[in-house]
Amino acid sequence: MPELPEVETVARGLSKVWEGRRFASVVCHRAGLRIPFPADMARRLTGRRVDSVGRRAKYLVTRLDGGLVMLGHLGMSGRMVISGLRNTPPGRHDHVEFITEDGVLVTLTDPRRFGLLTLCDAAEMDSHPLLKDMGPEPLEPGFDAGVLAAALMGKATPIKSALLDQTLVAGLGNIYVCEALFRAGISPQREAGSLKLGEIAPLVTAIKNVLQDAIAAGGSSLKDHVRPDGELGYFQHEFKVYGRAGQRCPDCPGAPRCPGIQRIVQAGRSTFYCAERQM
DNA sequence: AGGGAGTCCTGCAGGC
């Protein structure tokens, strides 16, 4: 699914066609996704002007006039597709359609329906149940080694699992955690609380760099992520370890001994790493 | 309290 870079890419794409425009029509083709839509969601959105489209963690944050906020999450397979108006009926997985006053159609498509869409008041957004426990934004300057060290302190869980915990750091998912740990040379199996400040600092740098690189590439297109304009992201070509089990480890210092990229399962999720390079 | 397993849902790839 969309992790932080993919959601950022989607937010930027939507901002181009939504900001400053009003929703002429919003149509829901089902009652909800992972959670039910607010009962009168379509009606409450219709006629509103979009002030901004942004992102908090993996949530799309659409601010509308009158202090209304639409929170969206794309789950594992959600997409926001921009197109012109069409006469064909919506597809099986086209759940919500937004039409702006200038005739641009945005379709929320989500085959697995793990995503969500809901509304809240701008003033209550930070205390919203979905966001209130959210950790710091990794690309903000305030996210540094001291902050991450404090979050990891005393944690017995593997660092891989800790970084997936949205309350510790917001927005990281399976791909970018694997890639960041590889860049930092840290084993995913290390106990989170055992990391020294001298290891956490390069980890923070690796997290920021991998996310920035991915955003610059338009995110990663695996099965589902496409930019709203239909273009593919291409950061998947930059993966060093994710999905590369059995392949040679790139730039491995122990190259002659290196057995290659390994796949293990941690907390039910695939982890890809190089045992020679990551310690 | 904290962490891991099971769960939601559909699509796709690979093996037989």
Add this chain to the structure above:
DNA sequence: TGCCTGCAGGACTCCC
């Protein structure tokens, strides 16, 4: 070709 199994970018709930 077709069926079956396993796996997938997330995150919540339950249970230990």
